[in-house]
Amino acid sequence: MSRIRLLPDTVASQVAAGEVVERPASVVKELIENSIDAGARKIEIMIHRGGISLVRVVDDGSGMDRDDALLSLERHATSKIRSAADLQAIGTLGFRGEALPSIASVSRFRLTSREPNAIAGTEIIVNGGKLDIVRDGGEAPGTQVEVRSLFYNLPARRKFLRSENTESRNIEHQIHLQAIGHRQIGFTLVRDERLVFQLPAAATLSDRIRDLYGQSLLERLIEISGNASFKIQTSGFIGQAGLSRQTRAQQLFFVNGRAIESGLITAAVREGYHTALMKGQYPVTFLFLTLDSGAVDVNVHPAKREVRFRDPTAVRDAIVFSVRQTLERGRIEWQEKFRAPASSSLTEIKIPAPAMAQPQLEAAVGPENVRGRYRPAEFAPPPRFVPDNRRKSAAGVDPDTTRRTATVPQQFQIIGVLNKLYVLMENADGLVLVDQHAAHERILFEELRRRMEEQGVPAQRLLLPQTIDLPPRDADWIDRNMSILQKMGIGIESFGPNTFKIDSLPSFLNVSDPTQFMRKVIDDLKSASNSSSAMRLGEEMIAKTVCRHAVKANDPLRYLEVEKLIQDLLECDLPYCCPHGRPTMIQISLAELEKKFGRKV
Numbered sequence: 001m002s003r004i005r006l007l008p009d010t011v012a013s014q015v016a017a018g019e020v021v022e023r024p025a026s027v028v029k030e031l032i033e034n035s036i037d038a039g040a041r042k043i044e045i046m047i048h049r050g051g052i053s054l055v056r057v058v059d060d061g062s063g064m065d066r067d068d069a070l071l072s073l074e075r076h077a078t079s080k081i082r083s084a085a086d087l088q089a090i091g092t093l094g095f096r097g098e099a100l101p102s103i104a105s106v107s108r109f110r111l112t113s114r115e116p117n118a119i120a121g122t123e124i125i126v127n128g129g130k131l132d133i134v135r136d137g138g139e140a141p142g143t144q145v146e147v148r149s150l151f152y153n154l155p156a157r158r159k160f161l162r163s164e165n166t167e168s169r170n171i172e173h174q175i176h177l178q179a180i181g182h183r184q185i186g187f188t189l190v191r192d193e194r195l196v197f198q199l200p201a202a203a204t205l206s207d208r209i210r211d212l213y214g215q216s217l218l219e220r221l222i223e224i225s226g227n228a229s230f231k232i233q234t235s236g237f238i239g240q241a242g243l244s245r246q247t248r249a250q251q252l253f254f255v256n257g258r259a260i261e262s263g264l265i266t267a268a269v270r271e272g273y274h275t276a277l278m279k280g281q282y283p284v285t286f287l288f289l290t291l292d293s294g295a296v297d298v299n300v301h302p303a304k305r306e307v308r309f310r311d312p313t314a315v316r317d318a319i320v321f322s323v324r325q326t327l328e329r330g331r332i333e334w335q336e337k338f339r340a341p342a343s344s345s346l347t348e349i350k351i352p353a354p355a356m357a358q359p360q361l362e363a364a365v366g367p368e369n370v371r372g373r374y375r376p377a378e379f380a381p382p383p384r385f386v387p388d389n390r391r392k393s394a395a396g397v398d399p400d401t402t403r404r405t406a407t408v409p410q411q412f413q414i415i416g417v418l419n420k421l422y423v424l425m426e427n428a429d430g431l432v433l434v435d436q437h438a439a440h441e442r443i444l445f446e447e448l449r450r451r452m453e454e455q456g457v458p459a460q461r462l463l464l465p466q467t468i469d470l471p472p473r474d475a476d477w478i479d480r481n482m483s484i485l486q487k488m489g490i491g492i493e494s495f496g497p498n499t500f501k502i503d504s505l506p507s508f509l510n511v512s513d514p515t516q517f518m519r520k521v522i523d524d525l526k527s528a529s530n531s532s533s534a535m536r537l538g539e540e541m542i543a544k545t546v547c548r549h550a551v552k553a554n555d556p557l558r559y560l561e562v563e564k565l566i567q568d569l570l571e572c573d574l575p576y577c578c579p580h581g582r583p584t585m586i587q588i589s590l591a592e593l594e595k596k597f598g599r600k601v
C-alpha cells in the first residue's frame, strides 16, 4: 500500500506559511513589500493588538483586476518573475509568489483591489486558506489587505507569539526599515486607533530620518562618502564616533533597496569603526549598498531577510573603506566647529559667576592661569585660543602636508574644569564637555600607534631577562606573532620547547612582573585578533595598556596642561572617543540649552 500522499493545497500553504509568516511583523513586511512593488506612493498600516487581531495595509498602487486578484492567492503565482533566468537579476522585493496564499492560509483574510481606471473593484474573502467570497467591491483605486486573527487555525503557532507590545514593536521596526529604505513613499501607522506616525514622502534620506527619529539624531550622523569601487556603491548615514546603541535596533542595512540582516555587513561596519566603538555596543547605521543585481542572490532565505554576495570580500572591503572614510570626514567637520569663532555668549553675562564655583576651578586650573573663567561683561572677552603651530604655518610650512604639526588656528575657550575631570569649553556651537582621562587615552593611543607604525615601539632592556613557560597553544601563538611582538617593543625569543625568554619590554610601560604581564598580553590579544593584521594586534595591545598611563580622573591639571590636552586631542584621527570607544567629548549646543531653559520649544 502506498504511503506517500500529495498534501492538499491548504495544508501545503500552511507549511509554507511556517517559513514566511513567523509573526504579525512578517505579515506587515510582506504586505508593504507588495505595495511597494505595485508602485504605491502612499501606504497606510493599521494594527490592532500587536497585529494579532488585525493588520490592514492600504496602498494606492497599481491594483489588480479580478482575475489577477484571484490568481495572487494561488501558490507560486507571481507577476514578478517568469523564468529561472529572471532569478539571476531580481529587481522587485517579492518574487516567490508565496506571501499572499501563505498569509491567507493562516488567518481570516480579505483583499480588495481596484485598478485606477476600472469602474469596479474586487473583494475576496478567504478563511484559513478556503476561498469564501468573491464579489465586486467599491474601494478606492489600489489594494487593501486585511489580515484578522492570525494563526486562529494554528493554535500551536499562536502560542509562540509574544506580548502584544512586543509584537507591536516588531511591527514598528519593520515599518521603520521600509520607510527608511523607501523614502519616496508616504507611510502612516495607526496602532489601536491611535496615530503613531504619518510620514510624508521625503525628498532626501536625511528628511526621512529626521521625520522618523528627530533632528537630534540626524545631527549626530555623518553622510557616507567615498566609494571603494564602481561596482559597489555605498551611501546613507552612519553615527559619528561615540554614538552607539546597546542593541542592533538602529543598525539598518539595505542591499539594492531591500532591508536585510547580514553578519558580513555587521562585521565590516564594526571593523570600519574599529576603536570608535565600545565593546558590546552597536553603531547606528543607515547603510545602503547598491550593486549589480547579478552580484547578489536574494533567493536564499524564506522571508528574504538575508542575501548572498557573489564576492563577499569585495563587499566587506567596500564597507570598511567607506565607514573609515566617513568617520574621517566626520572628524574634519567636527574640528571645523572648533575653528569657527566661538560665539560671544560669555561676554553677555551681566553678573559675576557665583563665588562658590571658584575654589573648585582654582584648584583644578591653578590661580595663575584663569583666563578662561566666567567673567563679568565689562571685562574684555578672553583671548581666543591660538595654538603655537599657527606660527609654524605662517612661517611658510604648508599646513596640508604637515597636518600633525601645523593646522589652522582652533577657536575655543576653556571655561574651567569640573570635578577635576571634565574640562568645560565653549566653541562655535555652544558648550563642550571633555573627559580629560578619556581624552588623554586617545592622545596616548594615537601617539603610540604612530610610533609603532613608523619605527616600532621603543623598548627597554630588562636588568634580568626572564623565562616563561607556556602551554603549547600559547607557545604556538607567540611563535606566529614573534615579529609583531618585537615591533611592539617586546623582546621575546624561543628558549627551548614552549619556553621563551623575555629581555625587553615597551619603555612606556611600567611593568613589575614581566612574565605575568606576558601572560596577560597573550590572553588579551589571542582572543582579540585571530584574523586581524599585525598592526591591529599592536593597536589592541596599546589600547589595553594606554588606560593605565592616561591622566586619571581627578588628576588636577594646570591650565596650560588642559590647553595642551585639548589641542592634542583635536589633532587626533578620531578625537571624539577614547580607544575603547567611550566618548571623549560631549557637545551641548546653544539650541539644546535654549530648549532646556524653555526659551524655545
Ligand SMILES: Nc1ncnc2c1ncn2[C@@H]1O[C@H](COP(=O)(O)OP(=O)(O)OP(=O)(O)O)[C@@H](O)[C@H]1O
Residues within 6 Å of the ligand: 030, 034, 035, 038, 059, 061, 062, 063, 064, 072, 073, 077, 078, 079, 080, 093, 094, 095, 096, 097, 098, 099, 100, 101, 142, 143
Ligand atoms: N498590493 C498589491 N498591489 C498590486 N498587486 C499585488 C499586491 N499584492 C500582491 N499583488 C500581486 O499578487 C502577486 C502575488 O503576491 P505575493 O506576495 O503572494 O507574491 P510575490 O510578491 O510575487 O512574491 P513573494 O512571495 O516573494 O512576496 C504579486 O506578484 C503581484 O502581482
Ligand SMILES: [Mg+2]
Residues within 6 Å of the ligand: 030, 033, 034, 093, 094, 095, 099, 100
Ligand atoms: Mg510579495
